[in-house]
Amino acid sequence: MNYRVVSLSNLKRLWVAGMFLLCLAGPTLAQRNPSGPPPGAGPPPNNNPNLEDRSRRVDESRLRSAEMDVGAEEANQKRVQAAILNMKEDFARIQVLRNDIARNLVAHKPLDYKLLSEQTTEINKRASRLNVYMRAHVPEETELNGLAELKNEEMIGTLVKLCKLIDSFTENPAMKNANIVNSKEIDKARADKANADRDLLVIIKLSANIQKKSENLRTSH
Numbered sequence: 001m002n003y004r005v006v007s008l009s010n011l012k013r014l015w016v017a018g019m020f021l022l023c024l025a026g027p028t029l030a031q032r033n034p035s036g037p038p039p040g041a042g043p044p045p046n047n048n049p050n051l052e053d054r055s056r057r058v059d060e061s062r063l064r065s066a067e068m069d070v071g072a073e074e075a076n077q078k079r080v081q082a083a084i085l086n087m088k089e090d091f092a093r094i095q096v097l098r099n100d101i102a103r104n105l106v107a108h109k110p111l112d113y114k115l116l117s118e119q120t121t122e123i124n125k126r127a128s129r130l131n132v133y134m135r136a137h138v139p140e141e142t143e144l145n146g147l148a149e150l151k152n153e154e155m156i157g158t159l160v161k162l163c164k165l166i167d168s169f170t171e172n173p174a175m176k177n178a179n180i181v182n183s184k185e186i187d188k189a190r191a192d193k194a195n196a197d198r199d200l201l202v203i204i205k206l207s208a209n210i211q212k213k214s215e216n217l218r219t220s221h
Contacts, residue, residue, distance in 0.1 A: 087133055090126035091170065094203075097123050098166040101159055111155060113218035117211050120162075124207040127200060136197035150213040162206050169199040 097119050104112075150158055169175065174192035 083133060087130060090130050091175070094123055094126050094130075094166055095170055098163050102163045105156065105159060105163075111217075113214040116159075117214040117218060120207040120211040120214065123162075123166075124204060124211060127203045127207065131200055131204065134197070134200060136200045138194070138198050138201060150209055152213075152217065155210070155213065155217075158206065158210060162203065162210065165199050165203050165206065169196055169203060172196040172199070 101116070101119060172192055172195060174189060174196045
């Protein structure tokens with residue numbers, strides 16, 4: 001849907017000009033007919049002040065309505081810009097957290113369950129917020145791995161899986177290119193979006209499971 005944007009400064013100028021003309025209208029009419037119409041000139045004009053006042057109120061109401069429309073459109077634009085900034089921040093931060101986890105795994109450092117709990121909590125929060133905008137969904141028959149409760153010996157393998165999922169999600173063409181040229185690209189874009197949706201939902205589930213298991217292991221040690 002297209003909206004026509006009118007600046008507030010233009011509206012104010014229109015309002016001032018309209019009020020100026022309305023103020024001139026009364027004295028001009030009085031000067032033209034200081035003592036009523038001449039004989040035989042037909043019926044006198046309708047100088048009912050209530051009509052002028054009603055017309056002025058209608059004009060003012062329209063101007064106020066136009067100003068409100070402009071204000072609503074500006075507010076919508078601000079919300080859209082804020083949403084875009086939040087998505088970019090979440091997208092980048094998830095990759096940073098993934099790199100931190102992967103770096104510790106490659107270095108074969110002992111698992112720091114407190115740190116893992118904090119990292120996966122933030123991944124889950126940011127992935128969930130991304131999903132507010134993406135509204136990811138998968139067919140009902142699609143199985144989302146990572147829903148089962150983790151065992152102690154599965155932690156490292158599950159962390160590797162989480163890192164790979166984040167790679168798959170962030171490198172997905174659907175997250176980088178929204179330009180569609182022809183029907184073939186539309187079909188590919190749909191497939192990419194379906195893969196991104198599945199990856200994001202598994203990231204949300206898997207990060208929650210890792211966070212829960214990390215908390216249990218941290219308190220038991």
